[in-house]
Amino acid sequence: MISVNSKNNRLIRLTDERIRHITRNHPEMKSCISWILETIESPDFIVMGDFGELIAIRLFKKTPVSNDKFLTVVYKESSNLDGFILTAYFSRSINKTRKIIWKP
Numbered sequence: 001m002i003s004v005n006s007k008n009n010r011l012i013r014l015t016d017e018r019i020r021h022i023t024r025n026h027p028e029m030k031s032c033i034s035w036i037l038e039t040i041e042s043p044d045f046i047v048m049g050d051f052g053e054l055i056a057i058r059l060f061k062k063t064p065v066s067n068d069k070f071l072t073v074v075y076k077e078s079s080n081l082d083g084f085i086l087t088a089y090f091s092r093s094i095n096k097t098r099k100i101i102w103k104p
Contacts, residue, residue, distance in 0.1 A: 001013055001014065001015050001016060002014045002033075002037060003082075004037040004040050004041045005040075005041060006040055006041070006054075006056075006075070006077065006083065007043065007046060007102050008077060010077045010079075010080070010081060010082055010083050011081065011082045011083070012040050012075055012077070012082070012083045012084065012085060013082065013083070013084045013085065014033070014036060014037065014084075014085045015084065015085075018084070018085050018086070018087070019033060021087065022036070022087055022088050022089075025087070025089075026088070026089045026090070028063070028064045028065050028090065029088060029089065029090075031064055032063070032064065032071070032088075035058075035060065035071055036071070036073050036085065036088045038058070039056045039057070039058040039071045039073045039088070040056050040073055040075060040085070042058070043056035043057055043058050043073075043102070044057055044058045044059055044103075044104075045057055045100055045102060045103040045104075046100070046101050046102040046103075047094075047095070047098035047099060047100050047101065048098060048099045048101050049074060049098075052076070053074050053075065053076050053086060054074075054075055054076070054077060054101070055072060055073070055074050055075075055098070056072075056073045056075065057070050057071070057072050057073075057094055058070070058071050059071075060090075063090055065090050069090040069091065069092065070090065070091045070092070070093070070094055071088065071089075071090055072088065072089055072090070072091050072094075073085060073087075073088040074086045074087050074088070
């Protein structure tokens with residue numbers, strides 16, 4: 001298990017089970033585990049999900065897929081102290097209708 005602090009200063013866990021889930025469903029993510037943690041720690045912005053989850057988004061200029069992809073990391077803050085990552089994937093674009101809850 002790996003952990004990193006979110007912008008809300010919560011310790012967000014990335015478990016071995018979630019790493020297996022992410023890399024099984026998105027094989028291109030195998031070499032990008034450190035990017036997942038980086039996206040939680042230093043996102044370009046964070047938006048609200050449909051079911052209370054948070055979505056950290058960061059643009060990467062070069063990825064295993066192609067150039068200029070957004071890494072999207074979906075996570076939950078389960079208490080005042082911690083939380084956990086649900087999934088992560090690359091996307092060409094972002095949903096601009098979601099409510100932005102954090103931006104530098």
